[in-house]
Amino acid sequence: MMNGKYHIQTYGCQMNVHESEKIAGILQARGFCSCDNVEDADIIVLNTCCVRETAETKVYGHLGRIKSQKKRGAILIVGGCMTQQAGAAERLAKRCPFVDIIVGTFNQSQIGEYIDLFLHTGKRVVDVWESEKDMSLSENTAAARTSGVNAWVNIMYGCNNFCTYCIVPYVRGRERCRPIDDILSDIDALLKSGYKQITLLGQNVNSYKYGDKTFTDLLKMAETDVKYRLKFMTSHPKDVSPTLAELFATSKVLSKSLHLPVQAGSNRILQAMNRHYTREQYLDKIATFREFVPDLGLSSDVMVGFPTETEEDFLQTLDLVEKVGYNNLFMFIYSRRSGTPADKMPQLDYKTKQQRIDRLIKRQFEISKRIASNAVGKTVEILVSEKKGDRCFGKAQNDAAVAFDSKTAQIGDFVNVKITSAKNANLTGDIII
């Protein structure tokens, strides 16, 4: 089995994408190599998500399809947020007896040992820790990074906010911040090995605290003379400060884009969600950021159909989305999550939720188109992340995706591109030499 192949299927957020890189690191350290096709893999890992019901349905659907891989002796492993929910590992073990190893979020670092145990005994391993034994466990093996010019760096784990709809604090535990020196030395090493963009990860990066050091201290300390882009996610509107807005204007490395999830535009719903800000406070913060950085790219997460949401509440969301004018918006239908307070609130019917998401998507499509067309004629700096023949793809400082042709530009280069056309939200341009 050593020198065999592995295939990892990842569901959910960037946090999971990076965790899959860590799992890949563990497997590679044991001599396994990656393969694209599940049919070729000796080890198949599903790194799951449970933020919305659809994510869980997908996992079960996928498990049904890959069940047959057992016949040729592949080892099936399921880990991630879904298995960490109360009683979920037992349910999965019963429903899918063909799964060999089940782990939770706190013990994914043990996957190598579990594989050894399984190979040795032939007995299935179901082990889900209730909490993290040692935060450094998940940083012990070098991640096998797959995200091109970008490298993810965890600065913290868990969440203390308990938004009433959200399962994350239950499956990821309370907030734990990594030592600032460890983060800075990771950044330093990644830049030395050629990465051109670092994205700091946490559920609420603005509440990062280590000793007397805050998130904005960390951002300042990550400034170097090396040319690179520094990004972060996710920010919570209640914790973003004017200091951060100011830093955007002065920093040499911070990318001029901010993901600031608003979730809803109605104060009544924001309160029921336990978000700790009003629409007025949110809009004020956006105005402050725009004062410091007029060309800041803004994105957000918005949910429709939260329990008790009325047509009036929803119109407030549409109005806020219009007022802000997001470059990009991630839109979700509220999904009931067992064990969260919102699950016990009066629910909306499916049709109303579906109609509202359709209206929101339509409205945002028009906004994105308008913003994209405003970019025509401007010159922007692009970090090239992909190249097919002479066609290059990359992102501008404000996170807009841009395509252009160049024989000479290479992946990892920073180049200036003049935007010549916008089709819907897709920008194309000419490289300026």
Ligand code: SAM
């Ligand atoms: N920590 C981040 C924050 O506070 O914005 C986001 C974490 S969550 C994994 C990503 C997004 O999923 C949230 O911003 C929210 O819009 C959405 N989400 C979370 N729980 C949800 C639920 N029960 N139903 C639908 N969407 C949900």
Ligand code: SF4
């Ligand atoms: Fe979930 Fe809220 Fe924490 Fe984000 S801040 S992970 S939405 S509980």
